[in-house]
Amino acid sequence: MTHFSGNTDALDNIVFIVGPKPAPITALTYDSRKVEKDGCFVCIDGHQSDGHLFIESAIHNGAHVIIGSKKNILMDWYYKRPDLTFVLVRDTKKALARYATTFYQNVHEKMSLIGVTGTNGKTTITAYIRSLLNALGNPTGSIGTAGVWDQQQKLEFNKSTPTTPESSDLHSIFSHLYEKKASHVVMEATSIALDQERLHGIQFNLAVHSNLWPEHLDFHHTMEDYKKAKLRLFEQADIAVVNNDDDGMAPDIIRMFEGELWTYGMERDADVRARNMKSVAAGTSFDLLVDGKVHSVIVPIFGNHNVANFLAAVTTCLAQGHGIENILRVLPLIQGPPGRFQVVNNYPDRQLVLDFAHSPRALETLFETIEPFSYNRIILLITGIGIRERHLRPEIAQAVEGKADAYVVTVDHPGDEDPEIVMADVVSGFTEVPANLHLEAKRGQAIQKAMSLAEKGDLILITGICMETFQIVKGERVPYHDFDEIKSFLHKHHAITTC
Ligand SMILES: CC(=O)N[C@H]1[C@@H](OP(=O)(O)OP(=O)(O)OC[C@H]2O[C@@H](n3ccc(=O)[nH]c3=O)[C@H](O)[C@@H]2O)O[C@H](CO)[C@@H](O)[C@@H]1O[C@H](C)C(=O)N[C@@H](C)C(=O)N[C@H](CCC(=O)O)C(=O)O
Numbered sequence: 001m002t003h004f005s006g007n008t009d010a011l012d013n014i015v016f017i018v019g020p021k022p023a024p025i026t027a028l029t030y031d032s033r034k035v036e037k038d039g040c041f042v043c044i045d046g047h048q049s050d051g052h053l054f055i056e057s058a059i060h061n062g063a064h065v066i067i068g069s070k071k072n073i074l075m076d077w078y079y080k081r082p083d084l085t086f087v088l089v090r091d092t093k094k095a096l097a098r099y100a101t102t103f104y105q106n107v108h109e110k111m112s113l114i115g116v117t118g119t120n121g122k123t124t125i126t127a128y129i130r131s132l133l134n135a136l137g138n139p140t141g142s143i144g145t146a147g148v149w150d151q152q153q154k155l156e157f158n159k160s161t162p163t164t165p166e167s168s169d170l171h172s173i174f175s176h177l178y179e180k181k182a183s184h185v186v187m188e189a190t191s192i193a194l195d196q197e198r199l200h201g202i203q204f205n206l207a208v209h210s211n212l213w214p215e216h217l218d219f220h221h222t223m224e225d226y227k228k229a230k231l232r233l234f235e236q237a238d239i240a241v242v243n244n245d246d247d248g249m250a251p252d253i254i255r256m257f258e259g260e261l262w263t264y265g266m267e268r269d270a271d272v273r274a275r276n277m278k279s280v281a282a283g284t285s286f287d288l289l290v291d292g293k294v295h296s297v298i299v300p301i302f303g304n305h306n307v308a309n310f311l312a313a314v315t316t317c318l319a320q321g322h323g324i325e326n327i328l329r330v331l332p333l334i335q336g337p338p339g340r341f342q343v344v345n346n347y348p349d350r351q352l353v354l355d356f357a358h359s360p361r362a363l364e365t366l367f368e369t370i371e372p373f374s375y376n377r378i379i380l381l382i383t384g385i386g387i388r389e390r391h392l393r394p395e396i397a398q399a400v401e402g403k404a405d406a407y408v409v410t411v412d413h414p415g416d417e418d419p420e421i422v423m424a425d426v427v428s429g430f431t432e433v434p435a436n437l438h439l440e441a442k443r444g445q446a447i448q449k450a451m452s453l454a455e456k457g458d459l460i461l462i463t464g465i466c467m468e469t470f471q472i473v474k475g476e477r478v479p480y481h482d483f484d485e486i487k488s489f490l491h492k493h494h495a496i497t498t499c
Pocket residue numbers: 030031032033043044045046047048049050051052054145160161162163164165166190191192193196
């Protein structure tokens with residue numbers, strides 16, 4: 001329990017407090033539906049609605065402190081409920097973030113926090129760093145699109161956002177990981193989260209950059225704003241790890257950053273560099289250059305973009321004080337996130353790869369990654385996403401036209417959309433409808449279809465939201481897992497019980 005008045009950090013954001021000095025707070029939330037007895041409710045003026053409209057429901061559920069930024073609404077409620085405390089602040093998102101740090105006793109300051117930002121690669125870099133630091137003896141948890149992980153396993157946490165949690169959820173996760181004895185936490189820091197102050201008040205030990213190109217422009221509107229949001233991470237970090245090959249924002253970070261700076265890259269000179277990449281059966285082999293020394297390595301990762309992600313992770317470990325010899329020793333233990341070029345090994349006579357690619361660029365990267373592979377035909381499963389902008393759907397088909405021998409089109413997270421319409425939108429992107437095209441509205445059936453189309457020697461590529469454990473259907477999270485479908489197919493048709 002925490003006293004609201006104990007949070008001096010937030011004071012400069014406070015305009016006034018009315019009502020009695022509150023008893024300790026039992027819970028802190030931005031969602032009236034999650035308020036508990038003697039809790040604190042922070043009103044966020046959101047994109048679709050306004051938390052100030054839910055004060056009644058918050059009070060009904062037990063809130064005794066209400067923090068808001070709309071004076072008239074707070075005062076109206078104060079006249080109705082003078083027994084409760086109302087706090088007027090200038091910025092409720094910052095107040096939520098600041099108060100969360102106090103509520104969870106600033107445990108985030110007791111761990112080494114690593115933030116990862118960039119347009120692509122965040123999830124992969126986060127997983128690589130987590131696995132390497134754990135192997136190097138630093139108990140490390142992670143937070144991001146792949147979920148919340150402690151040093152051992154994935155944990156059950158319901159995030160309200162796809163990648164970077166809302167500040168109070170984030171600090172609750174930090175607290176949990178600290179209790180689990182994590183010394184390090186690596187997390188994805190998205191531009192939207194940075195813009196929405198979800199990371200306000202956190203000082204990162206280290207910030208990692210991957211790259212920058214157009215994305216989320218429906219939210220940020222201009223590339224300049226998008227970049228500005230991402231650059232904020234480097235204003236809150238002691239050490240920066242920067243991809244020197246990226247023209248999108250590396251020059252800005254290098255120009256503005258005042259702390260310890262490390263660079264990595266493949267094309268340009270950098271502190272940590274990879275050269276002579278070759279695709280081999282076990283992954284990728286290359287020369288790793290650190291401190292003027294060349295180390296020949298073979299790493300179980302596929303695609304040059306993942307070599308860049310690998311360099312980001314290795315550079316982070318070096319910047320955290322680990323010697324290169326120790327890092328080289330643990331490289332076989334590097335682990336990517338589920339569903340990011342995840343190879344299913346025990347499928348007889350066929351190759352099966354799951355990849356999160358659901359944008360034209362990611363699909364192009366996927367096809368570049370499989371270039372060195374040998375196979376007869378490609379069976380490709382692509383998806384349209386119901387809960388994302390409609391114009392993105394045909395772009396998926398445009399990106400893969402002519403590249404596969406058979407296509408299965410399905411839907412991820414249909415939301416409120418009619419799956420038939422989502423699939424039709426995707427198919428409308430083909431200039432010529434492929435002869436071997438199959439539509440399956442349910443992702444599970446689509447996977448089974450793709451697997452049933454594959455013959456000896458074929459490569460099956462399952463793309464889309466591969467690693468989540470649910471599908472969003474009409475606002476509900478319906479439990480779903482790709483691997484259940486894959487296992488069931490392998491069991492039924494090949495008598496294989498594990499994968
Ligand atoms: C656009 C965006 O960032 N949306 C997030 C935002 O929602 P919102 O602003 O629309 O909220 P709202 O519905 O208007 O509600 C306003 C406030 O009223 C509250 N409320 C609402 C209803 C009610 O009955 N009671 C109540 O108290 C809400 O909890 C909220 O605090 O605040 C909500 C609470 O934290 C988030 O769940 C929601 O994330 C949605 C699900 C989302 O999809 N966000 C995406 C865009 C996002 O954040 N993505 C990034 C990047 C992903 C990546 O590139 O990897 C991420 O970091 O995840």
